[in-house]
Amino acid sequence: MQVKVKLLEELQCIDLKIDGRQAEKDLLLQQMNDLDREIEESRLSLDTLREELTALQGEKEESEKTMAVEADIIVRSETRLHDIKTQKEYQAVLKEVSTAKKVKTEMEEQIISKLGEAELLQGKVADGEKNLAALTGNIGVRKKEVQAQLNKLDAVIAGDQSQREATTAGLNAPLLNRYKMLREKRQGIAVVEARDGSCLGCNMQIPPQMYNNLYKGLELIVCPHCQRMLFIRAAETAA
Numbered sequence: 001m002q003v004k005v006k007l008l009e010e011l012q013c014i015d016l017k018i019d020g021r022q023a024e025k026d027l028l029l030q031q032m033n034d035l036d037r038e039i040e041e042s043r044l045s046l047d048t049l050r051e052e053l054t055a056l057q058g059e060k061e062e063s064e065k066t067m068a069v070e071a072d073i074i075v076r077s078e079t080r081l082h083d084i085k086t087q088k089e090y091q092a093v094l095k096e097v098s099t100a101k102k103v104k105t106e107m108e109e110q111i112i113s114k115l116g117e118a119e120l121l122q123g124k125v126a127d128g129e130k131n132l133a134a135l136t137g138n139i140g141v142r143k144k145e146v147q148a149q150l151n152k153l154d155a156v157i158a159g160d161q162s163q164r165e166a167t168t169a170g171l172n173a174p175l176l177n178r179y180k181m182l183r184e185k186r187q188g189i190a191v192v193e194a195r196d197g198s199c200l201g202c203n204m205q206i207p208p209q210m211y212n213n214l215y216k217g218l219e220l221i222v223c224p225h226c227q228r229m230l231f232i233r234a235a236e237t238a239a
């Protein structure tokens with residue numbers, strides 16, 4: 001039984017290494033996500049600018065259409081003025097012309113103002129495109145670096161996994177299950193050394209008879225306080 005516990009302890013060493021590397025890997029994957037999100041955010045803000053620009057150009061076109069309509073009204077009304085007979089009708093057409101001129105002027109002002117805004121936005125879009133291109137390049141380099149680290153880590157983990165398989169081959173399923181459950185309940189430590197009469201997992205004293213049985217190595221000894229599986233080092237066995 002002592003031999004099996006030793007094997008479990010070896011397995012735990014490997015599993016702790018794998019846990020650590022998995023945590024490292026999770027961090028790298030998080031970095032990858034963060035880098036992707038950085039590009040995505042830059043792309044989204046550029047899209048927003050482009051949409052604003054399109055909307056502005058649409059508004060400008062609307063103003064241009066209205067302006068053309070008003071210009072047409074002005075021309076037609078002014079032509080009509082020559083054929084008008086009554087003073088009343090003349091006044092009415094004059095008013096029409098004056099209103100159309102007012103709207104036309106408003107439209108001209110709006111077009112000028114929207115042209116200015118559009119120019120500003122075009123500048124921002126151009127800057128945004130440049131930034132996105134630079135960022136994509138930069139992040140591409142960083143992602144390659146992170147990917148290289150991930151690949152290295154995967155190879156190491158694969159090595160650990162095959163070492164793990166070789167170790168578990170010597171252990172039966174009930175013992176492995178017990179080990180697995182204990183690891184889940186006890187922060188990854190299922191097998192622990194006993195030294196100077198104490199369990200090093202929970203630092204509690206082990207009853208002397210139980211401790212003596214540990215030396216004999218005939219049965220699996222479990223700490224009565226934390227339920228971890230106990231073993232003693234070779235040096236202690238010899239002493």
Ligand SMILES: [Zn+2]
Binds near residue numbers: 228
């Ligand atoms: Zn204990």
